[in-house]
Amino acid sequence: MKLGVFITLTLSCQNNNQMNEKFEWGETISCPPGYPVDVYRGGLQSVDGGFTSLYLGTHSGIEGWGSEGRSMSDGKKTVPNHLHVIWLSYAEDCFYEVDTDIDYEKMVKLFKQGYYTPSSSASRPEPFKEKYNRIIVGFAPGGTVVVWLAGVGRQIEIGSYQGKKATIPQDQIDQLDYPIKNIFDPEYRKNILKNPGIVPKEIQEENKTQPIPFGLWDSYRKKYNWKASFKLPDNGISKKIIFYYYNGEREILFGQSEINKYVDIPSELKWNNLKKPPIPKELKISWLNNNILYVGEIAFNEKEIFSAFEEVFREHPEGKAELIIRVNNAQDDASILLSGNGKEIWIKDSVIEIFDTSKY
Incomplete structure (x- = not known):
């Protein structure tokens, strides 16, 4: 049998096996x-x-x-x-x-x-x-x-x-x-x-x-070069972040405490990995501060968040931006800022809830 024919048959068998894989x-x-x-x-x-x-x-x-x-x-x-x-x-x-x-x-x-x-x-x-x-x-x-x-x-x-x-x-x-x-x-x-x-x-x-x-x-389905940035009071360190996007996608990302403990976490699953996701609909973050676990939930206003992204990326569609979530010292509220491409837009109409899990 000629080598070319053998390779063709081998690849064909591999393709058939893949098609039948369950x-x-x-x-x-x-x-x-x-x-x-x-x-x-x-x-x-x-x-x-x-x-x-x-x-x-x-x-x-x-x-x-x-x-x-x-x-x-x-x-x-x-x-x-x-x-x-x-x-x-x-x-x-x-x-x-x-x-x-x-x-x-x-x-x-x-x-x-x-x-x-x-x-x-x-x-x-x-x-x-x-x-x-x-x-x-x-x-x-x-x-x-x-x-x-x-x-x-x-x-x-x-x-x-x-x-x-x-x-x-x-x-x-x-x-x-x-x-x-x-x-x-x-x-x-x-x-x-x-x-x-x-x-x-x-x-x-x-x-x-x-x-x-x-x-x-x-x-x-439109996507932008952006990532979230979390400013936590005292010695707060993120544990887990969940994103729900308007396009129907969702993902759980590893926070900094997990990244520090487990070095083999794939880069695409790390909270600070800059990629090109769609616009967020909701996000949830948990963080540790003085051995207390806090959980924050943010539901964005659709018109406001879309308008902000469109404004920040209007002149620089391939630029980069950060969605900065800054938790206050009392750890019961947060401010949200979309910053990038020379522009800063405050996100004011979101629904924000923060829980101290030690109280439940």
Whole structure:
């Protein structure tokens, strides 16, 4: 056998083995609050013929864009490389279809790597390995589709895709059985949007006066060169930082006390690693001060935080910035400043809560 043929066959075998490799995961769908969806048909497809349906019932999205819904088929399966779904957008009263390849190689790499996360156990303080176990497919108005890979405390965007409006032939509808046939009933669709368990009353009222913000969920995906900086009083030292981003991603990062203790923590999991994340929606930080553990939580005002980032990076889109969180001496409040590219903008409308855990 010639060497070239042997190499080709070897690579082919390796590729086939990778395509057949299985990981533990379950499927779920997501949508933004106020914009419920129902998958009519379709799901995730694998090269080996595997298929995982995304027909999972009505999803409300109450928990937020990127949040998980129900799952029907947790187990060891091959990784999908294709997405083909037809879904109903209740708020738009129309169907969309997406038929696209998805980033198989990226998902396989992440499934194999897993990730480290800080421990919350006093008896086992060492960082421990977690595995990704969810593939989430999000559907937003305008036909926006996003795929995430998620695990405990971590969610990574795999890709964004664009669906097209679809029409379901009447003869196909006539052959359907209930309950799936319900989604073709105009009264049923209206009742879904009036159901406070699916669309909360306050969102129903907002949607009456505001148009659907098409393109909003694509804008969430914009990323900037920034990092957070924490100014803690006395001898305070950060332990763990959790970021929730508007684009649906989230991550747990190791604080300085953990970095000092465990030298092998990957750089991308360190709190002070400058990278290019999206805009934060919420962050949580825990820190130690005189052997007392404090926990701070910040929920950003969407209009304010987006406006601040746009202003700081307007003239220097590839510049760098710091989001500086300075905790006061009483350790019951904090100030927030976005600084970079010659500009400083105070973030004043966030909801800030700080807890002294020794009191609970």
